[in-house]
Amino acid sequence: MAKATKKQALGRGLSALLKDPENDIKSAEDKNADKVVGNIIELELESIDVNPFQPRTSFNDETLQELATSIREVGVIQPITVRKLDFNTYQLVSGERRFRASKLAGLETIPAYIRIANDQESLTMALVENIQRQDLDPIEIALSYQRLIDEIDLTQEQLSDRVGKKRSTIANYLRLLKLDPIVQTGIRDGFISMGHGRAMINIDDQQKQLDIYEKIIANTLSVRETEKLVKTIDQEETAVTKPAPSSKVPKYVENSMNEFSDFFGAKIDVKVSGRGRGKLIIPFSSEEDFNRIKKLISSEK
Incomplete structure (x- = not known):
């Protein structure tokens, strides 16, 4: 307990250092930067802005209240990560659930790791850290992967190295974005699984995707049953189109x-x-x- 009290006191001391205009740290080369960057510091919640790069777009009120109750009793166990924007002004990189729950719990300060980064670095950190640490739904993960590819200009191979996932895994998530928006919403809301979505990906006609989606919901179809349904539809379409015979594929x-x-x-x-x-x-x-x-x-x- 004495060690924890000493650590908290150190955090408050560094917080006071950050509030001194003569010690305004803007880069890793500035005086006292080594005392601040990468360390845990108690920051006032009102000095922190939410992150516009946050991949999570919805927060469950019930689980936030549960986390707030836990924080009231034992405090914030895992510090959030922020980047310094200006004098005594910060932006969340990761930890928005803890940030929101701390506000609900009535806290005035929160332990935070300080980072110094530009917008692109912040986007990369936010997306990669959230993908790895947060319980994102498959569509949120897919959107995060797509943002890293588009906005950081990464190839799937480079993205694979960044997030520590196989390229085939990343490709499977990205393919979910080809599904009809209603089907994507069903995955996000937990009505169907990622496995159900993957079974439908090769159905190009989005109306047929919706028809399959409705059957999954109405009949509580498993992923295996959905795969069989899709295969049946493929076979029916093949029978109708009657393609010209071709040589056997090697x-x-x-x-x-x-x-x-x-x-x-x-x-x-x-x-x-x-x-x-x-x-x-x-x-x-x-x-x-x-x-x-x-x-x-x-x-x-």
Whole structure:
């Protein structure tokens, strides 16, 4: 207990240092920066702004109240992370649930790690730390991955290194964004799982996606049952279109099709001639989707 009291007193001492205009720290090279940056400091809640880069867009009121009750009794166990914006002004990088719950609990200060970062670094830190630490739903994770790709200009391979996930895992999350918005909302609200969403991804017709979604809800279908339903629909469509017969797809091609589909985020088709020659067909649903695929191909050169 004595050690905890000493640590808190140190945090308050550093907080006083930050309030001294003569010690306004703006970069890691400034005087006393080593005493502040990376250390736990008690900051006033009113001096902290929420993070516009926060990937979580909804907070459950009941769980926030439960966390607030816990904080009233034992305090904030894990410090939040903030970046310094200006004199005695900070912005959240991660820990918004703890920040909100501390306000509900009536706290005036909160323990925080201080970081100094520009907007791009802050975005990267916020998204990566939240993906790793927070219980985000699959769509929030997918949106966070997409923001890192678009706004930080990362390839899926670079993103894989940043977040410590396989590229195929990232591709599977990103493919969820191709689902109809109503289906995405169903995943976010927990009516269906990510597995249900993945089973529907190869259905390009969004109205058919909605029809499948309604059947999942109405009949409480499992992921396996949903996969069977989708397969039945695929077979029915194939029977209607009656494609011209083609040569059998070689085993070496067949074994790589899932890898191609994961990489491009779309169901890849293959045509093979009698002489063993063939071509891969990459579908796209819009100009934006076409540019996404073009960017993937360019990044691999």
